[in-house]
Amino acid sequence: MELASTVYTIDQLHKAEIDWSLPQVALAGRSNVGKSSCLNCLGNRKNLARTSATPGKTQSVNFFRIRFPGEDAAFHLVDLPGYGYARRSKSERDKWAALMEAYLSGARRPRTVVILVDGRHPPQQLDVDLVDYCRAAGLDWLLVCTKADKCSQKDKTARLHEWREVAPDMLLQDRTGPLFFSSVTRQGRDALWRKLREAAGV
Ligand code: GTP
Ligand code: MG
Secondary structure, three states, rough: OOOOOOOOOEEEHHHHHHHOOOOEEEEEEEEOOOHHHHHHHHOOOOOOOOOOOOOOOOOOOEEEEEEOOOOOOOOEEEEEEOOOOOOOHHHHHHHHHHHHHHHOOOOOOOOOOEEEEEEOOOHHHHHHHHHHHHHHHHEEEOOOOOHHHHOOHHHHHHHHHHHHHOOOOOHHHOOOOOEEEEOOOOOHHHHHHHHHHHHHHO
16 A cells, blocks of 8 residues: 555543553654654644753653554554663653563563654663664564754764664564654654554554
8 A cells, every 4th residue: 555645543541541452553762852842743733742942852651552544454553762861860860760660571562662762863871772672572563763963974874884783683573673663754754654563563
């Protein structure tokens, strides 16, 4: 099917509206990497998920239902609070860790974790830690490099090599390597939709 021309429906859900029988794909990554912006870009909406230039905007696990017109297929896309924001207090970091642990290891855990990383920077320890966590927890994961509009070709080549080094198993799940995405230029949007559907298995 041609995804580019498809009109998707994305609705934010209240807790009681979540259908736990549907597959979940979660967006994870450092604070400010562009998770919420990515969701808005996917949905062609400005304020579906709240974004901010100040890290730490998203504070809870937010569920969105994705529906495809004319199809029964649906899944949940989940916007997670970011990690690695240095100005957070210890108690805030502990709260984040508990929330993530509860979600990622709980009975209602996601099927796939999309790990968003800033395409301008080499792999950061906290991102590698999340990859390790997913691996150990048996969660599928895939990598998306954000802010592609600010990445040079040199950045892109470097990221591909670095991530292959850090996580050679990435290519088992994701043969093409990290996807470069921009919510400003919408580069990679259609490819990301395809990957998300694939990741959700719908
Ligand atoms: P937390 O909720 O704090 O975890 O952050 P987040 O990952 O949800 O980031 P958010 O989407 O709120 O975006 C953070 C900042 O990055 C905002 O100022 C966005 O405008 C900017 N941003 C997000 N995506 C892109 C992108 O693709 N390109 C550029 N140039 N800026 C982006
Ligand atoms: Mg956010």
